[in-house]
Amino acid sequence: MNAEAAARNSPDTPESGRPGSFGRTAAWLAKQVEIALATVDLSLPQYRVLGLLDAGPAVSSALADRLAVRPSSVTAIVDGLVARGLVDRRAVVDDRRRVSHVLTSEGGQVLAAADTAVEGRLADIARSLADPSQATRAIDDLGLWQQAFRDYHAAVAAR
Amino acid sequence: MNAEAAARNSPDTPESGRPGSFGRTAAWLAKQVEIALATVDLSLPQYRVLGLLDAGPAVSSALADRLAVRPSSVTAIVDGLVARGLVDRRAVVDDRRRVSHVLTSEGGQVLAAADTAVEGRLADIARSLADPSQATRAIDDLGLWQQAFRDYHAAVAAR
DNA sequence: TATTGTTATACTCTATAACTATA
DNA sequence: TATAGTTATAGAGTATAACAATA
Numbered sequence: 001m002n003a004e005a006a007a008r009n010s011p012d013t014p015e016s017g018r019p020g021s022f023g024r025t026a027a028w029l030a031k032q033v034e035i036a037l038a039t040v041d042l043s044l045p046q047y048r049v050l051g052l053l054d055a056g057p058a059v060s061s062a063l064a065d066r067l068a069v070r071p072s073s074v075t076a077i078v079d080g081l082v083a084r085g086l087v088d089r090r091a092v093v094d095d096r097r098r099v100s101h102v103l104t105s106e107g108g109q110v111l112a113a114a115d116t117a118v119e120g121r122l123a124d125i126a127r128s129l130a131d132p133s134q135a136t137r138a139i140d141d142l143g144l145w146q147q148a149f150r151d152y153h154a155a156v157a158a159r
Numbered sequence: 160m161n162a163e164a165a166a167r168n169s170p171d172t173p174e175s176g177r178p179g180s181f182g183r184t185a186a187w188l189a190k191q192v193e194i195a196l197a198t199v200d201l202s203l204p205q206y207r208v209l210g211l212l213d214a215g216p217a218v219s220s221a222l223a224d225r226l227a228v229r230p231s232s233v234t235a236i237v238d239g240l241v242a243r244g245l246v247d248r249r250a251v252v253d254d255r256r257r258v259s260h261v262l263t264s265e266g267g268q269v270l271a272a273a274d275t276a277v278e279g280r281l282a283d284i285a286r287s288l289a290d291p292s293q294a295t296r297a298i299d300d301l302g303l304w305q306q307a308f309r310d311y312h313a314a315v316a317a318r
Numbered sequence: 319t320a321t322t323g324t325t326a327t328a329c330t331c332t333a334t335a336a337c338t339a340t341a
Numbered sequence: 342t343a344t345a346g347t348t349a350t351a352g353a354g355t356a357t358a359a360c361a362a363t364a
């Protein structure tokens with residue numbers, strides 16, 4: 001351990017990140033999601049797309065905005081989903097430059113399986129906490145983040 | 160919105176994921192971390208490596224285990240960090256097949272900047288919550304997950 | 319002309335398989 | 342022989358730049 005780390009960490013938790021480093025925790029949470037998604041053969045970006053389309057059809061530019069990626073990345077991500085029949089591409093009638101994306105029923109099933117896999121893995125990890133009430137609290141408070149994202153996007157959209 | 164989604168969502172939140180879909184929330188949390196890390200020119204895997212090395216030097220196989228990736232992926236991730244002078248590779252004296260990795264002081268500085276960037280972005284989003292006490296709770300409870308990972312790894316290591 | 323999306327290309331992360339060096 | 346790690350190669354996600362189709 002380097003000097004900075006030694007100064008930051010309490011003596012009885014020598015292997016941990018510094019206290020309050022919740023950014024690193026979020027990074028590990030991400031890895032756990034990836035591991036769970038691998039069981040249903042889905043990547044993190046694909047899971048995000050399916051989740052967005054679960055709320056209704058969306059054109060490429062809307063997906064690119066919400067995913068915070070470039071349009072060419074949307075093409076790449078969706079290519080795989082279309083090839084597997086999880087998403088349908090369809091032309092937009094009044095503006096034929098645009099391409100809309102629709103979740104197929106098979107896509108909905110895979111999305112549900114993905115939700116189950118991810119939630120199951122995260123719940124397993126939460127149960128490692130000694131206090132069962134803390135496990136519940138850890139899970140429930142991800143719902144707080146869900147609300148935060150909703151409010152955040154609403155605020156950004158209103159700008 | 161498809162029929163399944165319509166059935167799951169409450170009428171006043173038509174654009175949201177289904178209630179309790181905390182797996183999707185974790186997936187979006189991951190994206191926010193990536194966006195923040197881009198400001199310090201770091202990827203999510205690189206951020207995880209720097210965080211691990213902050214606790215002390217580690218050989219490739221140990222990093223592969225903790226990162227849940229194959230050894231060749233460790234080589235690829237670390238290559239970029241070594242090229243930037245954030246990590247040093249060094250031979251292990253008593254077993255020269257092994258390669259140890261050490262966080263440089265510049266690496267420690269970039270890691271600190273990354274922590275600041277990620278925590279700042281997540282805090283911004285949490286502040287979108289109407290109730291300020293909920294923002295605090297959302298942030299604090301990521302610390303609960305930090306503890307959960309610690310306990311989970313301890314349990315896995317003890318197997 | 320401007321906009322939407324795809325294609326071409328390059329870089330990173332990931333894996334599997336083959337290889338080198340060491341044990 | 343077995344193990345640790347790298348290299349070779351391939352596929353996915355990302356970006357930028359160039360392009361085609363449409364407005």
